[in-house]
Amino acid sequence: MSPATLLIAFPKGRLGDDLIPKLAGTPLALDPEALKSRALRIPTATTGVAVLLLKGADLPRYVAAGVASLGIVGSDTLDELDMDLLELADLGFGACRLSLCAQTGVSLAELRAKPRLRLATKFRKATEAWLAEEGLTAELVPLSSSAELAPLLGLADAIVDLVQTGGTLKAHGLVETAVLGRSSARLVAARGAYLSEPARLHALAEALIAALRE
Amino acid sequence: MPIHTPHFPDLLFDSAARLRRWEAALMALLADHGYRELHPSLVLREAMPEGALRFFDGDDLVSLRWDFTVALAGLLTRSFPEPPARVAYAGAVFRRPAQPWEAVERFEVGCERIQPQGEASAEADVELARLLMAIPGVLGLKSALLHLGHAALVRRPLEAEALPQDRTQAVVAALSRRAPHRVAQAMEGHPAAARITAHATALLAELDGPRTLEALDQSPYAELLRDEREHLDRALRALLPILPPRLDLRVDLADVAGLGFYTGPTLRLWAPGAQQELAAGGRYDQLFPALGKPWQAAGFCVRLSRLLDLAATRPDLFEAPR
Numbered sequence: 001m002s003p004a005t006l007l008i009a010f011p012k013g014r015l016g017d018d019l020i021p022k023l024a025g026t027p028l029a030l031d032p033e034a035l036k037s038r039a040l041r042i043p044t045a046t047t048g049v050a051v052l053l054l055k056g057a058d059l060p061r062y063v064a065a066g067v068a069s070l071g072i073v074g075s076d077t078l079d080e081l082d083m084d085l086l087e088l089a090d091l092g093f094g095a096c097r098l099s100l101c102a103q104t105g106v107s108l109a110e111l112r113a114k115p116r117l118r119l120a121t122k123f124r125k126a127t128e129a130w131l132a133e134e135g136l137t138a139e140l141v142p143l144s145s146s147a148e149l150a151p152l153l154g155l156a157d158a159i160v161d162l163v164q165t166g167g168t169l170k171a172h173g174l175v176e177t178a179v180l181g182r183s184s185a186r187l188v189a190a191r192g193a194y195l196s197e198p199a200r201l202h203a204l205a206e207a208l209i210a211a212l213r214e
Numbered sequence: 215m216p217i218h219t220p221h222f223p224d225l226l227f228d229s230a231a232r233l234r235r236w237e238a239a240l241m242a243l244l245a246d247h248g249y250r251e252l253h254p255s256l257v258l259r260e261a262m263p264e265g266a267l268r269f270f271d272g273d274d275l276v277s278l279r280w281d282f283t284v285a286l287a288g289l290l291t292r293s294f295p296e297p298p299a300r301v302a303y304a305g306a307v308f309r310r311p312a313q314p315w316e317a318v319e320r321f322e323v324g325c326e327r328i329q330p331q332g333e334a335s336a337e338a339d340v341e342l343a344r345l346l347m348a349i350p351g352v353l354g355l356k357s358a359l360l361h362l363g364h365a366a367l368v369r370r371p372l373e374a375e376a377l378p379q380d381r382t383q384a385v386v387a388a389l390s391r392r393a394p395h396r397v398a399q400a401m402e403g404h405p406a407a408a409r410i411t412a413h414a415t416a417l418l419a420e421l422d423g424p425r426t427l428e429a430l431d432q433s434p435y436a437e438l439l440r441d442e443r444e445h446l447d448r449a450l451r452a453l454l455p456i457l458p459p460r461l462d463l464r465v466d467l468a469d470v471a472g473l474g475f476y477t478g479p480t481l482r483l484w485a486p487g488a489q490q491e492l493a494a495g496g497r498y499d500q501l502f503p504a505l506g507k508p509w510q511a512a513g514f515c516v517r518l519s520r521l522l523d524l525a526a527t528r529p530d531l532f533e534a535p536r
Contacts, residue, residue: 064313065489066489084313085391086391086392086393087391087392087393087395087396088392088393089395090393090395186393189392190489191489191490192484192487192488192489192490192491193487193489194392195359195361195466195482195484195491196359196484196485196486196487196488197486197487198359198420198464200486202420
């Protein structure tokens with residue numbers, strides 16, 4: 001890879017689906033032909049700037065290591081990983097809640113009263129922080145996806161997961177019993193790249209903010 | 215076959231030669247400016263931090279030298295009734311890495327300017343900045359960037375608002391991420407929330423060159439920070455006219471790295487494209503008083519291990535050795 005090529009990391013999945021159309025018609029629009037392929041490195045309309053399509057949980061590592069100079073990722077992922085990178089802006093889109101969810105009819109008080117509470121989540125750090133604030137203890141069941149199934153199948157009493165519209169929860173007979181935090185898309189930057197090459201990165205960061213901020 | 219962990223790097227011919235050459239050139243530069251070498255022991259018996267490499271020497275727990283400034287401070291306070299004005303050091307420090315790609319053994323060259331407490335320090339700060347400005351040329355870096363900051367720009371407003379420690383840490387962490395929205399989040403519900411958030415926004419304003427200091431006009435603490443601003447302004451006026459070719463000087467108002475240690479101006483040297491700063495330092499006037507000596511000090515450290523990594527991965531950033 002040429003050091004002259006500047007890489008921006010975009011998340012795959014819902015957040016990526018939200019942001020790619022917002023860049024259409026801008027200098028950072030992604031090449032539509034490359035997007036249709038299985039390629040994970042996509043040229044943009046600007047020569048020397050390409051986009052990496054990455055899993056959200058991996059994205060901060062690419063940016064912290066300086067492989068990608070800029071990136072867009074949910075603040076929930078940032079909070080879980082706590083990597084050394086810059087967080088230049090809250091872009092506002094992709095807003096969702098990090099919530100404790102249980103089967104319809106199960107209240108927060110009932111969960112609190114359980115002698116051995118089991119919570120399924122991939123948000124271990126946020127869940128532990130909330131439990132500490134509430135003075136509760138729980139067994140955490142680590143799951144990386146489809147957490148909604150856990151209470152239905154007896155794997156856990158409740159889940160801590162991201163909720164955007166609530167549609168998936170409803171489809172599985174779950175309701176939010178407490179909101180632990182909020183998440184939205186953030187523009188992140190590699191500390192070294194941003195501080196050592198201001199002329200190269202600042203304008204690009206501003207262009208992303210202008211195109212994406214809600 | 216044994217696993218060769220990069221945390222304990224072996225230097226092969228080119229890197230070993232480069233380390234020797236750079237160390238000699240930097241120590242010669244410091245000696246030319248009156249800095250005399252001190253060599254604190256590699257094994258320390260002082261109270262040691264969590265990240266130090268510790269082992270038992272008989273019944274005594276000791277550690278490998280984890281920080282030159284701390285090791286030198288011990289040596290200086292034990293050995294000198296009055297501080298030597300200028301000292302230099304070269305060698306390795308050993309620390310468990312905070313990031314997975316960092317090495318345990320790190321080679322450094324550095325210097326300290328020490329004065330009795332109360333003596334004017336502005337000239338010493340400029341002297342150190344001028345020395346640091348000469349270092350990219352000594353190392354053969356094609357271009358570099360020097361960031362000038364001031365720890366008090368963050369510290370004093372937080373102290374003036376008497377923020378509790380957890381909130382202070384959250385604000386500093388947010389500034390370290392250059393995230394004004396996180397500062398607002400950290401200050402939620404506090405009476406000083408609007409003031410501290412406005413101050414953070416001012417510190418994070420991106421202005422170029424000498425105009426950067428004008429961002430402080432937008433801060434509610436502009437008056438409180440008048441001395442610090444004047445100090446930075448004087449430093450800029452002294453340094454900009456003598457800036458070597460291919461070295462850029464920028465003011466970084468939001469530099470909070472080492473905020474618990476630094477008390478005044480801070481310096482950080484970057485090369486374009488480097489992922490980590492190559493040299494760093496500043497004024498730390500509380501170190502010697504905490505050890506019972508009425509001395510003030512400033513210094514910087516050149517991180518030779520990072521430079522060796524950079525020379526291996528980005529040789530295009532360096533002139534070919536003569």
